[in-house]
Amino acid sequence: MLTPVTDPDGAPFWQYAAQGELRVQACADCGELRFPPRPCCPHCRSFDTEWHLTDGRGRVWSYAVPHPPLLPDYAAQAPYNVVVVELEEAPRIRLVGNLVSEAGAALNSLDPHRVRIGARVHAVFSDGLVQWMLS
């Protein structure tokens, strides 16, 4: 399985995820949330950032169900869902992930037919990655 190849802007996200927290980069001056992380606030051009703790609740914005050909570790689990989740408290912050039956479960642990746009979901954590479960 591929692990996140992080950069200086993204690394804090993964450090917090490893601690079981879903935090999103925010401007320390104007407070705007932004994702993906980047060096400078596109609203006020401030370089001061903080990491806003979210409650991990969201809704499925869209999803795909990949089938082979895929990289071998992914082909072995296909078909599986990949969801884009919109955070309830910040609808323009969207995170790509997988809807699973429980934390740490395989990508194909939930029947793809149970995935719906608009479904309420919440974040769970496993091996430093954020996963999602139906709420």
Add this chain to the structure above:
Amino acid sequence: MTGVGGLKDATAIVGIGQTPFAKHLPEDERTLACKAVLAALDDAGIAPGEVDALASYTMEETDEVELAKAVGFGDLTFFSKVGYGGGGSCATVAHLAAAIATGQATVGVAWRSRKRGSGPRPWTNTAVQLPTPAQWTRPFGLLRPADEIAVLARRYMYEYGATRDHLFNVALACRNRANQNPAAIMYDRPLTREMYMTSRWISEPLCLFDNCLETDGALACVVVSRERARDCRHTPAYLHSAAQGLPAQHHGMVNYWNDDPLTGPAWTAARHLWKHADFTPQDVDVAQIYDAFTPLVPLSLEGYGFCGRGEGGAFTEQGALEIGGRLPLNTGGGGLSEAYVHGFNLINEGVKQLRGTSTAQVPGAATCLVTAGEGVPTSALLLRS
């Protein structure tokens, strides 16, 4: 408008060339590039020694030095490469036009050579950071361009009621044109609705026939000033308007992180394209719209102003994209059914339409829109005869 009007009809495409298209060609990419470029120059009636400008894609692996020394170009005074994969196709021609219109060069060649049919699929390379925010997507199995677009396609279908039949209409129009084009990979392979609806999934909601071909091949074209164009062998295809488009807060193929992810680079390019044009979308006789995936076509139909927001799916109904329809599409077969060479075949097909030599000729075609990849920083051309 002095200055900004300086590009309008100032240059023309006067030569086009291509190699055969196949799943596997024996020649390497460099050889294919040389053959396509020499074919385009021969078509124009211009000697290689007169070429002084080049433009291609950043993903092109035959560089200017290799090409120039192999085919015997003269001294080059302008060379440029455009990024973002298939989003750069039309911009190669636009950069040459700008160089020629401003006196930096006189004869420009744009080209693309690619062994995507027999070579590796870029997404299988796990050692490099692909030009997407890979850390946010690839660990979760969003691995391929088809997966990235499938997410946007699902949302588009959900918001606007577009259906798989609408996507089929796109695939069918391209296949029908390929069935008229002996150079097309799918020349002798008709497509039916049953084949489409029962084909295997690649990334739901996209099936096999929603995805472009994987092709070995190369193409090139030659750009000169409008004065020089009059002395060339064929009817010039004048470059009426050209634009690139990178919208504010755009994220490439994983454009999930802004206010309106379904408004892509096409909208940005289109605003500039039409601002500098003497005609409107209603005046376009034939369109060559980038079709790496079928959903890019309804999105582009909206972006370039052929219909309203959310109407791209419905636009494809009642044969609108076929010959005789409201907007004949991808008349050589496009990336879906002629060849996928990062959209360069769409440029050359646009020129054929304006010359009147397409294998699926739109009678009297005098204006053609050509677009580059939607869903990535893009570019577009308006050509006229």
